[in-house]
Amino acid sequence: MESIRQGMSGAAVEDVQDRLASLGYEIDDAELGGKGFGNSTRAAVAAFRSDQGLPAGDEVDSACWSVLVDESYRMGDRTLYLRLPNFHGRDVRDLQNALNILGFSCGSTDGYYDAHTESAVKQFQESVGILADGMAFSDTFDAIDRLHHVWNGKPAQGPHPTGGIGFARAAEVLETTPLSISAEDPISRNVAGRVWNLATATSEASELALAETPDAARKDDLALIVLTTAGRDVRSTSHNVVMDEDAATLPARIRTAYESARAAADDASASSTGDEGAVATAIRPTVRIELPAGATYDGTFTARDAQTIATSLLDAICTAFAR
Numbered sequence: 001m002e003s004i005r006q007g008m009s010g011a012a013v014e015d016v017q018d019r020l021a022s023l024g025y026e027i028d029d030a031e032l033g034g035k036g037f038g039n040s041t042r043a044a045v046a047a048f049r050s051d052q053g054l055p056a057g058d059e060v061d062s063a064c065w066s067v068l069v070d071e072s073y074r075m076g077d078r079t080l081y082l083r084l085p086n087f088h089g090r091d092v093r094d095l096q097n098a099l100n101i102l103g104f105s106c107g108s109t110d111g112y113y114d115a116h117t118e119s120a121v122k123q124f125q126e127s128v129g130i131l132a133d134g135m136a137f138s139d140t141f142d143a144i145d146r147l148h149h150v151w152n153g154k155p156a157q158g159p160h161p162t163g164g165i166g167f168a169r170a171a172e173v174l175e176t177t178p179l180s181i182s183a184e185d186p187i188s189r190n191v192a193g194r195v196w197n198l199a200t201a202t203s204e205a206s207e208l209a210l211a212e213t214p215d216a217a218r219k220d221d222l223a224l225i226v227l228t229t230a231g232r233d234v235r236s237t238s239h240n241v242v243m244d245e246d247a248a249t250l251p252a253r254i255r256t257a258y259e260s261a262r263a264a265a266d267d268a269s270a271s272s273t274g275d276e277g278a279v280a281t282a283i284r285p286t287v288r289i290e291l292p293a294g295a296t297y298d299g300t301f302t303a304r305d306a307q308t309i310a311t312s313l314l315d316a317i318c319t320a321f322a323r
Contacts, residue, residue, distance in 0.1 A: 026040065075094040075144070079135060081118070102124065105246065105249055121135075127239060146263045167202065170203075174207060182212070188291055194306055195313055214226050223287060224284055228289070243291050
């Protein structure tokens with residue numbers, strides 16, 4: 001492309017100015033009105049090139065234009081999916097940042113929609129009950145936006161291992177947070193019972209209740225935790241978390257699923273209001289946690305396995321619901 005430089009005017013200059021202004025670079029109103037590449041536009045271009053690590057200069061050449069376009073994308077401006085060459089831009093970087101903080105690790109926030117980012121998108125989609133196809137479309141962006149109070153303004157480095165929550169802090173969470181835990185199959189019922197035993201041992205005043213079935217759980221709890229094993233059918237409306245080897249992010253993923261479930265429950269409660277004056281029915285948020293033992297279970301799932309999983313799971317739940 002022909003470089004866009006000082007002294008030029010017209011639609012191409014206007015496009016450059018609009019993109020620079022959207023990124024926070026100051027351009028004189030007179031130049032904006034006249035679509036002219038004057039001193040303030042030149043200064044903005046030079047500053048942008050410096051900020052992006054481009055060779056020093058004050059013209060918009062092909063390399064500068066490519067970076068400027070990438071930086072102009074906002075999350076939700078386009079559908080993102082895995083392709084070659086990878087999608088690249090600020091929208092991808094913002095998506096990676098949000099997912100990392102929510103507990104779905106994309107690796108480094110490099111702005112490239114690679115296989116790691118696709119995997120994180122799939123995990124997030126599953127956790128909020130939408131089609132887990134790895135394509136970041138409007139439904140995915142809407143779900144992330146509903147959780148902006150969780151990730152917005154947080155550091156971009158992503159989740160870090162934090163270790164256990166600690167006995168005293170876990171006891172405080174258990175004593176102040178009414179939760180029910182239930183299960184869908186024999187293995188997960190074993191683990192659920194152990195989680196309840198550990199909670200009771202942690203504090204006699206624990207508000208964590210064990211329900212024989214999900215339908216038997218207390219209706220007024222903050223949330224219902226349902227344990228299941230891998231390979232079982234998952235309803236598209238479930239808010240799911242997979243308990244995998246990435247233990248460091250498990251609390252954040254549980255919290256993300258809870259926040260999504262709570263938002264969905266609030267929407268459902270509001271929509272349940274019928275005639276004017278009717279009272280909306282409260283709907284309890286439900287989080288479904290998939291344990292690492294399922295269809296491939298070969299009989300080697302021992303009591304020690306169950307106790308190890310229960311201990312890790314209780315710690316993650318307490319961390320997720322800590323205030």
